[in-house]
Amino acid sequence: MKKILNYSIGFLLVLAMASCESGLSDLNVNKTNPSSLDPALLLNQAIINTSFPVKSLVFDVGIVQQMVTPNGGVLAGANFNQDSRDVTTQPLWAAYYQSVIKNTHDALMRTKDDPARSNMYNMARIYQSYVFMILTDEYGDIPYTEGGAGYSDGILFPEYDAQQDIYPKIIQELTEAAAALNPAGTIETGDLLYAGDVAKWKKFAYSLLLRAGMRLIKADAAKAQSTVQAAVTGGVITANADNAYIRHDPNFTQPIGATLNGSEAANFYLAKPFVDQLKNTNDPRLAAIAIRYVGAGSGAGQTVAIGSTDPAKQIGMPIGKDNGTITAAATADGLASFYDYSQVDRRRIVKISSPVFLVTAAQTNLLLAEASFRGWITGGTAAQYFADGIRAHMDQMAAYDPNSAVPAAARDTYVTANPLTAGTELQQINTQYWIASFLNGPEAFANFRRSGFPALTPNPYGQPSNPDVPNGTFIRRLTYPTSELSVNTDKVNKAIERQGADKLSTRVWWDKP
Template identity: 55%
Template sequence: MKKIHLLTPFCALLIGLSGCEKGFDQLNVNPTAATALNPVFTFNNAIINTSFPASILIFEEPIVQQMFSPNSGIIAGGNYNIDNRGSAGANAALWQRYYRDVIRYLVDGLDKTKSDASRSNLYNMMRIWKAYAFMVLTDTYGDVPYTEAGMGFLGSNITPKYDAQEAIYTDILKELTEATAALDATKPTEAGEVMYSGNIDRWKRLGNSLLLRAGMRLSKVNPTLAQSTVQKAVAGGLMQSNADNCAVRNNANYQNSVGTTLNATEAANYYLTGAFVDYLKSTEDPRLASIAVRYVGARSGVEQTAARANRTAAVQIGMPLGYDNGSIPARASADGLASFYDYSQLDRTRLGRFDVPCYLLTYAQTQLLLAEAAQRGWTTGNAADYYNAGVTAHMQQLGDYDATSLVSAANITAYLQKNPYVAARGLEQINTQYWVASLLNGPELFANFRRSGYPTLKPNPYPGKEIKGNFINRLSYPDAEISVNQANLNTVVSRQGPDNLDTRVWWDKQ
């Protein structure tokens, strides 16, 4: 009888457990958790992360001689014409940000929307953005993973092949053309995306303006294709004003990496170059007063105080290239300065703030590219008019950083009268203005300088350079590729050339 009494409650327990199994699989399910992620959120994440890393201060800005640091160590690069590899190498920063935080989100979003007719506008917006991101990557490094990129999660491919830059550009032109044409305001317009809040007209103008940039990039390597691409972009409709500017709008939560760096550890280490300041002063450019600050008499970073800040154009003195932290003090003394902390800097309370926009493609740049296209006879219109519109747009754009940086209408008019467009010097004038108008857009500055050959800059005279030529031609691949994707890296090196700073990308034809 005792055994019967013991088994009875045990059997009852089993019966109870059997009954509970009907809901057992839901015990650890959060009823309020999302079961699927709206792809517009991953798209927004990609857009925000397209903002440039602070490494543009180490390579692109010094290469084009707008801003640099005389210091060595982890911030050595374009200032000395040497590479900067290793686990924290500045050569890898753009690669890592774009592949990890832009491309992979876009590839996932495209996969989720390609067969959804109700999300066709989102799908084509992402195609345009992907084309932009890959232009930045391939212009910076040359041949890069493209067709197999971002497939680590979707296809378990963690060793993507490298595609030739010519093939990448062929597909970018196709993607921009098709995606821009496919945008349709009669379909759901995706108001939740953070760039244009679903404004289809502005997205179309972005797509065509990016197509114009891509076409002009081919001006040396394939002028015929460049011309036909430019004409297609113009016919489609380009940016119409600064309201169309493509920029990542930063704030306290999503900070500008360059601004954060310039207001933190490197606040006293970066300076405007003599080449940049001297050019702006020589043309009496009112933008110098919007861009620069000099802490007059400062003998240390601590002495770079508001009381010493002088933003008057006449007192600005750019730091000359060719010096390091050991040799620059003597040069500063020879220039009549208290120390090298007395040279002019990008104003970190205005253009260099942590919350300023990161401009990716602008109306000013678009008008200047149109000026070049008109000067080459590739499009209709007057090159001088486009030139004037581009210069004006950038001077007005400065007010978007800070109200005190806005150039007045009177000063814009006076500048254009003093510096009129001269057709005989058209390409030089246009692309030198493009240089100024692309300040802080490191990848585009670097790309257009190689493409156009302007502005005319003297080579950085710093001794001990690692390059054979006068200027860096591309950035090297991350060291991580050697350990995780070496076979494909070896293939691209055999095709493109040595993985160093001298090898030219495909469109940079000598």
């Protein structure tokens, strides 16, 4: 009996231990950590992280002479014709590969074999194509085929694709993905861009296709024309209701807005060429964009009480000055200090909650104006598309802040006074594109190189002996980050050998003289 009792107790202990182990294993399962992420969350994360990083302000916006700073250090870049790949400001390369392409690639891998998520798969293809277009436009040859495949395929040192190979693939992706979007399929209502609206996603894709086609005008005119025609046939964004833009709030702040409302509030100014263009043509957008703290002698002196949005009082900062030479320039302009120059109004259009526009009706209508002028499309005149593009951008200003809205009467007066004129069509269209792309640095930079307009004077800083930018020329691309040069050395060196020296002055494939 005693043996039976001992065996029974032993058996019960074994059962109890097994039960405890089961309970412990259950406790070790993190029930709040999903084993599989919804691809919609990955796409949304990519969208949020696309908002242009501060490096775009340091380079793109400065290259096209819309804003400039006289200060160096982490702000040195286009203002000094200086290569600063090693500054602490996050470069676009790192921001996009680490936080955008990684997420779109993951979303693609999770949906490509799932018919129920076909629309999500094609939305991710479209968005990834958009981001890859920015990257290749900024740098030239980039990891495309193997870009983002580190986790899925274990490719930690990706090959670089030549830009002339990337563009046809982007065009193919946009064409196929737009055609495959299906309004009868699952509607991905959680996406942050269009809440799954298939018709708007199609317009976004075809507008990107139009943009891609226009990039190729000098590199492959026949491909450019056929691509543009296919985009127009598909249907592009021509109304502001279809604009592709990223929304921000106090939790997801706009990067440039956060910078200009923070540590760099008193360091960036509207550039003289930009202010003069708007001022000399009585453009009502100047009042919507600019503010001047009249008489300010320091950053602390830029108070609301002395701020003026009067277009007549706006004075842009000259290009090519540093914090040693800007003082004399400000004195010559009759200003109290360089803090007295006009700025983009950080309390209106570059708030921390301001939207970031990616592709707009204004931009698309202006590209259509050029395509019409070239005789590539029918159905509308170049003059009408031109006027519609200007109106769309002026109406878009209200989306930043009600106090930046352009009155309809002022808009219409400007459009009437500035018609498309024979003999200057390309200059007019692309100067308006420059204005319509304000705060979208990568697109303003790309279209400036593509078109050659507006007719800006090169930044003279450091010339004629500048080692990065030859005398009388512009920055043509951004250089590869040090991380690539030191870690992915063989692959990036192959790209440099094929493309040309890793310098600011090297042209990307489609950027022909």
